[in-house]
Amino acid sequence: MITADNSEVILPVHQASILWNGEEKEVRVLATGRRPLLGTALLEEYELVIQFTEGGLVTIEDL
Numbered sequence: 001m002i003t004a005d006n007s008e009v010i011l012p013v014h015q016a017s018i019l020w021n022g023e024e025k026e027v028r029v030l031a032t033g034r035r036p037l038l039g040t041a042l043l044e045e046y047e048l049v050i051q052f053t054e055g056g057l058v059t060i061e062d063l
Contacts, residue, residue, distance in 0.1 A: 001030065021062075 012031040
């Protein structure tokens, strides 16, 4: 995997089934240690709006 700073790391990758927008999807999950990561590829064809404040709203809508 190539990270945001363009360095390369090797991580275990797992397959998972998730419910996304009412549909079951097969996705890859990176095992990074304490918390597994799902990538932002799930957001393709969606709009993500985040209020970066405590208690702020997060909305995801179809484009």
